[in-house]
Amino acid sequence: xxxxxPVVIAALLASMTGAALYYRALYLNAxxxxxxxxxxxxxxxxxxxxxxxxxxxxxxxxAKHTRELENxxxxxxxxxxxxxxxxxxxxxxxxxxxxxANSASSRLDDAARPGLTDAAQRNxxxxxxxxxxxxxxxxxxxxxxxxxxxxxxxxx
Numbered sequence: 001x002x003x004x005x006p007v008v009i010a011a012l013l014a015s016m017t018g019a020a021l022y023y024r025a026l027y028l029n030a031x032x033x034x035x036x037x038x039x040x041x042x043x044x045x046x047x048x049x050x051x052x053x054x055x056x057x058x059x060x061x062x063a064k065h066t067r068e069l070e071n072x073x074x075x076x077x078x079x080x081x082x083x084x085x086x087x088x089x090x091x092x093x094x095x096x097x098x099x100x101a102n103s104a105s106s107r108l109d110d111a112a113r114p115g116l117t118d119a120a121q122r123n124x125x126x127x128x129x130x131x132x133x134x135x136x137x138x139x140x141x142x143x144x145x146x147x148x149x150x151x152x153x154x155x156x
Contacts, residue, residue: 054148057147057148057151058144058148061140061143061144061147061148062140064143065136065139065140065143068136069132069133069136072132072136073129073132076125076128076129076132079125080125083121089115090115090116090121090124092116092124
C-alpha cells in the first residue's frame with residue numbers, strides 16, 4: 001500500500017506538469033499570434049497613413065492644376081473676346097512659298113489688311129485651348145509622378 005501513494009502522487013505530478021506544459025505552449029502560441037497581429041495592424045496603419053498623405057497630395061495637385069487650367073481658359077477666352085471686339089489683333093507670321101521675295105508687290109490703297117478668316121481664328125483659339133489643356137495634363141502627371149509615385153517608393 002505504501003508504494004501506491006508515491007505512484008499516485010507521481011502520476012498527479014506528471015499530469016499536472018503535462019497540463020502546465022500544454023497550457024504554456026498554448027500561451028506562447030497565443031502570445032506569438034498577438035505579436036504577429038499587432039505587427040500587421042501597425043503595418044496596415046502605416047500603409048493607411050501613407051495612402052492618406054498621397055490622397056492629400058493628389059487633392060492639392062488636382063486643385064492647383066485645375067485652378068491653373070481655369071486661369072488659362074479664362075485668359076484665352078478674354079483674348080478671343082478682345083480679338084472679336086477689335087481691342088487686340090491676331091497676327092500670324094506667314095511665308096508664302098509660291099511668291100518670290102524679289103517680286104514687286106502690287107499695292108492697293110483700299111485693300112483690307114491681310115488676316116485670318118473667321119474660321120481660321122476660331123480654329124486658332126480652339127487649338128490654343130487644347131494645347132493648354134494638354135500642357136496642364138502633362139504637368140499634372142509629371143507632378144503626380146514626382147510628388148506621389150517617387151515619394152511613395154522612397155518611403156518604403
